[in-house]
Amino acid sequence: MAWLIKKVRQNNLPVTGFMWLYAILSVYPLIWMIFYSLKNNDEIFVTNPFGFPTHLRFENYSNAWSKYNVPVYFMNSVIVAGATVIGAIVLSVMFSYAAARLQWRLRGIAHTYIMIGMFIPIQVIMIPLAILVRDFHLANTYGALIVPYIAFNLSFTSIVFYGFFRSIPNELEESACIDGASIYRTFFSIMLPIIKPALATMVIFIFLNSWNEFTMAVILITKESLKTLPLGLLFFQGQFTTDWGAMGAAMTIASLPTVLIYMLFSEQVENALTVGSAVKG
Amino acid sequence: MKKFLGNKTAIAIFTLPALLLYTIMVFYPIMQTFFRSLYEWDGLTAGTFIWFDNYKNLFDDSVFYTSLYNGLIFAAIITVTQIGIASILAFVIADGVVKGRRLLRISYFIPVVLSITVVCQLWLSIYNGQYGLMNKLFEILGIHYQQDWLSSSKSAIIAVAFVNAWQYMGYHFALILAGVRSVPEQYMEAARIDGATKLQAIRKIMIPMMAETYKFCLVFAVTGGLNAFANMYIMTGGGPGTSTYTLTYLMYRSAFRVGEFGYGSAAAAMLVIECLLATLIINRLVARERITY
Incomplete structure (x- = not known):
């Protein structure tokens, strides 16, 4: 014993x-x-x-795929998540480069101003956002999701890139300047390649975020043909008892991309999702 | 060089698109939320300015108090279970004794990457009173505790909160594990040499050194709980009755179902104040000075 x-x-x-x-x-x-x-x-x-x-x-x-609108939802999710990733990365990488490296008077203020966005929960601005989307005639277009998604990912993404840009030594730009490269050339051919690891991390982060986003989507999208997967799957609630197997299949299909990405890049995904603590804390 | 880095055109090209989009889509709306909370407004017309009447009505509305209470319950449940369990799991994993750590880590984290709709639908079927997994499990174990978890107004909010706790535990686990790894080895080594047990070392040295990590976890869990919306929307629709309303749900209901946009804005404004208060209190309680090592 x-x-x-x-x-x-x-x-x-x-x-x-x-x-x-x-x-x-x-x-x-x-x-x-x-x-x-x-x-x-x-x-x-x-x-x-x-x-x-x-x-x-x-x-x-095959039932889930052919009988219900799963292919449409899936394509919409791909389009929305894809466009958000591209838009948010392009805008934030440009902004954070200027905020971190270029010399202008208001850069500190601009950086803080963008940072405030991290502390604004989307729930709080849903009402004005819905009105804005309507007034800009974005309602029931892909833009209704893509534009706010890009705007909402800007703060966090910019701050991560800002940190990376700050850690690059000045000599790189100096030598580029002496060699006669333009500021744009320096940005594209010297700066972007250096922050590639951060780019990859943030692509994963934004993709997961926008693939799974629910709250904005449920309020801003009502048209069936524009619904993303998180919205489309709600539809099964009504028909619970009729075909559970197909519902399970649809949910498995919806989860496949994110689970697969996690399986393949588990380390990067965890980094991507936890990098915020270092910034926010 | 100065001219090179002070290129005005380049600065404008680089910063204006982001600043413009952010101002229109994030900053302007938050101002609007406060501004519109002073109006009686249907979202279409100009609306009438009514000072603080929306807030007065809010304080007279019993649903507002239900929402506040539910937000606090939700926040408390997810904070305690997520951070509690995540800490235990992270300390054990970091300790390196248990086998199969990679598989364990993946298992803990995987619910985080699932869509909230999928998670809620899954748990709807698990909780279901007639054919749910939960009741079947009790049946097998021979415990007579079967019930319809989501249709009792007392247990519904707790059941919903546990779904959120379950899904995002892995996020806190990853955060805390990263925190543990960032504490330099020699501190724990020194504690060991001085004869401290593992538990003592964790309690007296590790956790205080991870104050920043815990602060973030607390802010994230508490504000996440106060903001809760999607879980209720999918699983209960605020019901039974109004028993699972939160402030966000109240805002959604008032604005997008009833058409009282001003009243909804007031609810949203209260939410901002609540989250700000929570963040301030947490910052006050945890880590008054930053620890550097």
């Missing part, structure tokens, strides 16, 4: 147990979703709610 207790202590069994138990709690709902995306209603509700499907019903996926 004493031997057993010692053994348990050495292996930290309770701690290890807790760690794996939480891991299961964390992942199981996702695995359960993938399981039931391959089952029929009978198996989901009665015969086999927890385990691996007895018969892999891939037709759920």
